[in-house]
Amino acid sequence: MKKTIIQLTDIKRDFLVGEETVHALKGVSFSIEEGQFVTIMGKSGSGKSTLLNILGCLDTPTSGTYLLDGTSVQSMNKDQRARIRNRKIGFVFQSYNLLANTTAIENVELPLMYNSAISSEERRKRAIEALQTVDLGDRLMHKSNQMSGGQMQRVAIARALVNNPSVILADEATGNLDTRTSFSILKLFQQLHREGRTIIFVTHNSEIASYCERNIVLRDGRIIEDTHNSGILSAAEALEKLPKEE
Amino acid sequence: MNLSNLFRIALRAISKNKMRAFLTMLGIIIGVASVIAMLAIGQGSKRSIESQISEMGSNMIMIMPYDAERAGGVRMGASNIQTLKNSDYEDIKNNAQYVKAVSPNVSSSGQFIYQNNNYPSSISGVTPSYLEIRQLKIKSGYMFTDIDIEENNKVCVIGKTIADNLFPGGEDPIGKIIRFNSIPFEIIGILESKGYNTMGMDQDAVVLAPYTAVQKRILAINYLQGIFCSAETEDLTPKAVESITVILAGNHRISNPDKYDFEIRSQEELSSMLTSTSDLMTILLACVAGISLVVGGIGIMNIMYVSVTERTKEIGLRMSVGARGGDILSQFLIEAILISITGGIIGVLLGFVASYGVKVFAGWPIFIESWSVVIAFFVCSAIGVFFGWYPAKKAARLDPIEAIRYE
Numbered sequence: 310m311k312k313t314i315i316q317l318t319d320i321k322r323d324f325l326v327g328e329e330t331v332h333a334l335k336g337v338s339f340s341i342e343e344g345q346f347v348t349i350m351g352k353s354g355s356g357k358s359t360l361l362n363i364l365g366c367l368d369t370p371t372s373g374t375y376l377l378d379g380t381s382v383q384s385m386n387k388d389q390r391a392r393i394r395n396r397k398i399g400f401v402f403q404s405y406n407l408l409a410n411t412t413a414i415e416n417v418e419l420p421l422m423y424n425s426a427i428s429s430e431e432r433r434k435r436a437i438e439a440l441q442t443v444d445l446g447d448r449l450m451h452k453s454n455q456m457s458g459g460q461m462q463r464v465a466i467a468r469a470l471v472n473n474p475s476v477i478l479a480d481e482a483t484g485n486l487d488t489r490t491s492f493s494i495l496k497l498f499q500q501l502h503r504e505g506r507t508i509i510f511v512t513h514n515s516e517i518a519s520y521c522e523r524n525i526v527l528r529d530g531r532i533i534e535d536t537h538n539s540g541i542l543s544a545a546e547a548l549e550k551l552p553k554e555e
Numbered sequence: 556m557n558l559s560n561l562f563r564i565a566l567r568a569i570s571k572n573k574m575r576a577f578l579t580m581l582g583i584i585i586g587v588a589s590v591i592a593m594l595a596i597g598q599g600s601k602r603s604i605e606s607q608i609s610e611m612g613s614n615m616i617m618i619m620p621y622d623a624e625r626a627g628g629v630r631m632g633a634s635n636i637q638t639l640k641n642s643d644y645e646d647i648k649n650n651a652q653y654v655k656a657v658s659p660n661v662s663s664s665g666q667f668i669y670q671n672n673n674y675p676s677s678i679s680g681v682t683p684s685y686l687e688i689r690q691l692k693i694k695s696g697y698m699f700t701d702i703d704i705e706e707n708n709k710v711c712v713i714g715k716t717i718a719d720n721l722f723p724g725g726e727d728p729i730g731k732i733i734r735f736n737s738i739p740f741e742i743i744g745i746l747e748s749k750g751y752n753t754m755g756m757d758q759d760a761v762v763l764a765p766y767t768a769v770q771k772r773i774l775a776i777n778y779l780q781g782i783f784c785s786a787e788t789e790d791l792t793p794k795a796v797e798s799i800t801v802i803l804a805g806n807h808r809i810s811n812p813d814k815y816d817f818e819i820r821s822q823e824e825l826s827s828m829l830t831s832t833s834d835l836m837t838i839l840l841a842c843v844a845g846i847s848l849v850v851g852g853i854g855i856m857n858i859m860y861v862s863v864t865e866r867t868k869e870i871g872l873r874m875s876v877g878a879r880g881g882d883i884l885s886q887f888l889i890e891a892i893l894i895s896i897t898g899g900i901i902g903v904l905l906g907f908v909a910s911y912g913v914k915v916f917a918g919w920p921i922f923i924e925s926w927s928v929v930i931a932f933f934v935c936s937a938i939g940v941f942f943g944w945y946p947a948k949k950a951a952r953l954d955p956i957e958a959i960r961y962e
Binding site: 365388391394402406409415423472 | 563
């Protein structure tokens with residue numbers, strides 16, 4: 310029986326906007342097991358960003374419980390949540406969010422800089438391994454401004470991996486990439502999934518759903534669909550099928 | 556989170572944008588450099604004054620007549636007051652305790668003439684002990700003697716400036732007769748050169764003659780304009796002054812110190828007065844320079860503040876990968892301190908260069924105290940902490956969700 314990495318029970322999140330209360334999430338419940346590759350989809354305004362922030366411990370729910378890898382996190386304070394983010398979560402953003410004018414390896418080391426338990430040798434070793442996993446082992450010292458969008462996203466993924474997180478949270482990870490590069494990133498995610506990683510991919514692009522094993526759809530702050538995919542497509546094959554570049 | 560990691564993070568962040576870091580610390584650099592240079596100039600002048608004074612004889616005592624009636628505010632020209640007499644000089648010479656040498660003083664300004672050359676200066680009527688009191692030496696020839704004094708002889712000893720101006724051809728002045736306001740004096744000796752003193756006076760523009768000759772032949776007076784003494788040692792100066800006071804008060808029959816018709820100044824007093832003036836000047840200069848340090852600190856605060864806004868996305872990212880508020884605060888605070896301390900180091904070096912520049916090009920004396928460097932460092936660190944605090948706190952309080960979406 311696989312371990313449950315994420316368990317949300319009746320999560321609600323209200324925001325006070327001026328005089329009105331906006332109910333961004335109206336009672337969301339689901340659980341995700343270790344090694345699952347899940348997409349969370351919804352149009353803008355569906356509450357998926359709010360859900361992502363709560364999943365990523367950047368935000369706390371107004372009510373409900375959130376168990377992350379067995380730890381109850383909904384009532385943690387800012388510093389405790391920072392620690393959880395550092396140890397258990399890896400973020401991949403749409404706009405990469407790398408440090409400007411900084412080498413790939415320094416970027417990947419960043420989360421470990423805030424972990425005093427890791428020595429600088431260990432930190433460097435892990436960073437190199439992570440970059441090798443994403444096929445950038447030969448670009449350790451390249452700076453962010455010397456890289457293409459796809460390479461930058463790979464660095465971001467390596468950064469998300471370096472602390473050996475319980476879950477990788479990707480927010481529109483292919484949003485800024487062209488078709489070819491998007492597929493190569495998806496191919497990378499599928500590879501990480503095969504290696505046993507738990508991945509949550511938040512997107513409004515329904516095409517991506519076919520490459521993952523489970524789709525959760527949000528509308529108006531509630532889950533309207535939670536389906537398992539029977540025919541998962543291979544991004545590697547899709548990449549092959551694309552017309553070759555001149 | 557451990558300090559060395561935070562330090563490394565701060566250092567990496569600064570080195571990313573070296574130009575901005577340099578411009579930020581420019582205010583500190585200039586502030587520290589000016590503080591160091593100002594203090595060096597002030598200390599240099601003070602020490603120079605001190606050594607000049609001690610060169611003149613730190614145990615020197617000057618007695619001058621004093622008009623107690625008209626005192627207060629403007630000092631009367633001592634040359635018109637007639638209360639010091641030859642007998643005062645004799646009594647002090649014979650009876651004062653702790654006093655080593657005594658010389659009366661009468662002087663007059665006028666023109667010195669030799670053949671076609673002339674030079675305006677003054678003639679000082681003294682006794683031979685004057686040389687010892689003022690630490691003067693004879694270079695060639697002789698100083699006049701007590702016999703010359705007894706006989707009111709019109710002989711004199713001159714300084715280098717007088718010699719150069721009256722004998723431009725380089726002839727030996729000794730044995731020649733020069734005229735002072737038409738009165739002939741024979742030169743019997745030349746003084747060793749002493750150069751200019753800190754007050755800008757030419758110590759070589761001097762002519763010494765027996766005081767009796769100056770009193771009788773030039774001024775036609777029978778009183779003295781002043782009496783110079785030297786105490787046995789610098790420490791005994793106050794006691795010597797006391798002893799002299801008793802004698803003079805006795806002679807002049809004045810028992811109330813407020814009504815004394817004489818004034819006794821010791822070199823020690825003059826020295827401390829001059830150095831305290833010099834200290835005041837140093838403090839003022841340093842304050843002005845200190846103000847520029849504060850301005851430099853404000854510059855740091857401005858740049859850090861702008862930097863926080865510019866790096867909002869970066870801060871959001873750092874928080875999302877696990878930086879706590881405290882980590883962000885420390886990072887920015889360390890950055891501010893690193894910038895101000897680096898600015899301090901460069902400023903100190905620049906201050907050294909500027910001070911030596913002043914010495915070489917303007918000829919002013921300088922002296923760099925080690926405490927001025929230490930203080931500069933402490934002040935810089937304090938500035939870094941103080942002016943970096945507010946921006947750092949602002950950074951730490953950012954909300955990661957908003958920060959990361961900031962455009």
